[in-house]
Amino acid sequence: MGAMMAIGPLSTDMYLPALPVLSHELGATMSQTQITLTATLLGMALGPLLIGPLSDARGRRGPLLIGMSCYVVLSLLCLIAHSIGLLIVLRFAQGFAASAGIVIALAIARDLYAGRALARCVSLLMMVNFLAPIVAPVLGGLLLSFTSWRGVFVSLALFGIALVLVVAFGLSETLPPARRQDGGFSASLAEFRFLLFNGRFVGCALSLGFTFTAIFVYIASSPFIFENIYGLSPQSTSLVFGVIALGIPITAQLNARLLTRISAQELLIWGASAIALGSIALIAAVITGVGLIGVLPSCFLIVTSVGLITPNATALALSKARAAGSASALLGVLQIGLAVVVAPLIGLAGSKSALPMAATIAGSGLATLLTVVVLSRSGKGN
Structure with missing residues (x-):
């Protein structure tokens, strides 16, 4: 669950040291290059609106496996992006997929705990989430010492593969059918309104x-x-x-x-x-x-x-x-x-x-x- 929370900051911060090189290689201005970061954040903000209600209706494991699998594919597509415009689109989609890990990790915590136990669990998850932005730029800098900015996306894809394997073989369903939300999109709107x-x-x-x-x-x-x-x-x-x-x-x-x-x-x-x-x-x-x-x-x-x-x-x-x-x-x-x-x-x-x-x-x-x-x-x- 901590690793799922960390996927967001790793996705945004690991490639920060590579921005100048990326800008030069793709022939983009610095402001255009920075939009790739904003696009990722925007994807992470909008993704939960679909993924969160879907996990309430279908359970946690299925949407999480789909989201992490899409994250792996999109990370590899970023690797072969040949223009800044295409990279911006792919980074938005990558952030959208990454949001599955963040939103479902918190939902799983709520499935398992309540009261002070929930607060303690979230506190420990956040500790991992807060360490990731410290470690990510350092890892990105080390990667750039022997590979290009594209190597950063290879590393993110490998991290995504590891998460897919952990979810597939090590995470049981925490939301049984009896507790799932019926009613589709209208039920989600009702919950948002509540x-x-x-x-x-x-x-x-x-x-x-x-x-x-x-x-x-x-x-x-x-x-x-x-x-x-x-x-x-x-x-x-x-x-x-x-x-x-x-x-x-x-x-x-x-x-x-x-x-x-x-x-x-x-x-x-x-x-x-x-x-x-x-x-x-x-x-x-x-x-x-x-x-x-x-x-x-x-x-x-x-x-x-x-x-x-x-x-x-x-x-x-x-x-x-x-x-x-x-x-x-x-x-x-x-x-x-x-x-x-x-x-x-x-x-x-x-x-x-x-x-x-x-x-x-x-x-x-x-x-x-x-x-x-x-x-x-x-x-x-x-």
């Missing part, structure tokens, strides 16, 4: 969306900010990224332990308070011009808070669902959708000032806290 009018679910989903937006803006903007404004070398920037990112799996592991005596809702409030505090500190550091001595600790606090927010908000949201696949799908759409809309706007502001990045992260962090506070007051019945 969830969108459930205050607790919407609060959790939006808190995840605002948090992911803050982190996505940080990832997309900070390399330019660190290097162009604060004078760090690319190597130093990579080191800073790695150190800051390590806070997430550490916090996720701590969260799993704390759940034995502290509720998921209380830990969610702690995480939301941390991201809001870090966001305020970041924009203050940028406005006052104190430099990296103020910026880096603020970024660390913002990123580290994800280890508390994501697993607890996800577990609380899934606990309100009648159909775990549909709920997981809606969470993915709201989470990734906000970031896909907001992040390109930061690029339009340019990289000569850190203020657009800091202001967007601050807005997202405060929105996370506000959403969680409203959520905590909505009561258990909402």
